[in-house]
Amino acid sequence: MAHLSLFLSLPLFLNIIMITFLVPATAAISSCNDPCRTLDDCEGQLICIKGKCNDDVELGTHTCRGRRTSPSPSTSIHGCHPFGTLKCNGKSHPTYRCSPLVTTSIRAKLISNDFSEGGDGGGPSACDGQYHDNKEMIVALSTGWYNGGLRCGKMIRITVSNGRSTMAKVVDECDSMHGCDAEHAYQGPCDIDTVNGSEAVWSALGIDTEEGVANVTWSMVS
Numbered sequence: 001m002a003h004l005s006l007f008l009s010l011p012l013f014l015n016i017i018m019i020t021f022l023v024p025a026t027a028a029i030s031s032c033n034d035p036c037r038t039l040d041d042c043e044g045q046l047i048c049i050k051g052k053c054n055d056d057v058e059l060g061t062h063t064c065r066g067r068r069t070s071p072s073p074s075t076s077i078h079g080c081h082p083f084g085t086l087k088c089n090g091k092s093h094p095t096y097r098c099s100p101l102v103t104t105s106i107r108a109k110l111i112s113n114d115f116s117e118g119g120d121g122g123g124p125s126a127c128d129g130q131y132h133d134n135k136e137m138i139v140a141l142s143t144g145w146y147n148g149g150l151r152c153g154k155m156i157r158i159t160v161s162n163g164r165s166t167m168a169k170v171v172d173e174c175d176s177m178h179g180c181d182a183e184h185a186y187q188g189p190c191d192i193d194t195v196n197g198s199e200a201v202w203s204a205l206g207i208d209t210e211e212g213v214a215n216v217t218w219s220m221v222s
Helices: 001-022 142-148 199-204
Strands: 048-049 052-054 067-069 084-088 089-094 108-112 137-140 155-161 165-172 192-197 213-220
Touching: 001 052, 089 199, 108 137, 137 142, 137 155, 137 199, 155 192, 165 199
Parallel strands: 108 192, 137 165
Antiparallel strands: 048 052, 067 084, 084 089, 108 213, 137 192, 155 165, 155 213
């Protein structure tokens, strides 16, 4: 009886084997930065470049540009852990909501910024929605220091290594969370320890904006 049962079930077993080999498997469609081997592996207008799905430069697609992915644990700075990663222009930029702790003397990188309309600062200042003359003593602070606008209108004192110092008003955020779009002049997100200063601030500190970046300390005045 057992042999008869085995004999009857044999055709069913063979049918299962034939279906397994004859029915093609549905190919998994990969999205941005997922692994691929052929163009058919990538969704939409993405193409397979060096084993990963990415934008087609010739078509000018921007599906992956500015796409946020999960954070990398290796990019923690000054106790700040990344919120995520912004991928744009072929580079990965960690994004942060925090900045180093505010103390009586905070180390920062001073970077030149054009606060006027059409300048490299991008959109209008976050504090008042206005553009500003670069002759004003004004700064933008990294997202954590900007603190959701709570430091808008506050004065800070900036000191450079040559001993000179000056005061400037906070009028904008140096966005550590977003970037790579028109609002941010197509630049990547700011570092967590950045103070963007106007030309007037650089001049008052006796340093040339051509230096690009200057190591400074800053503290709250009011």
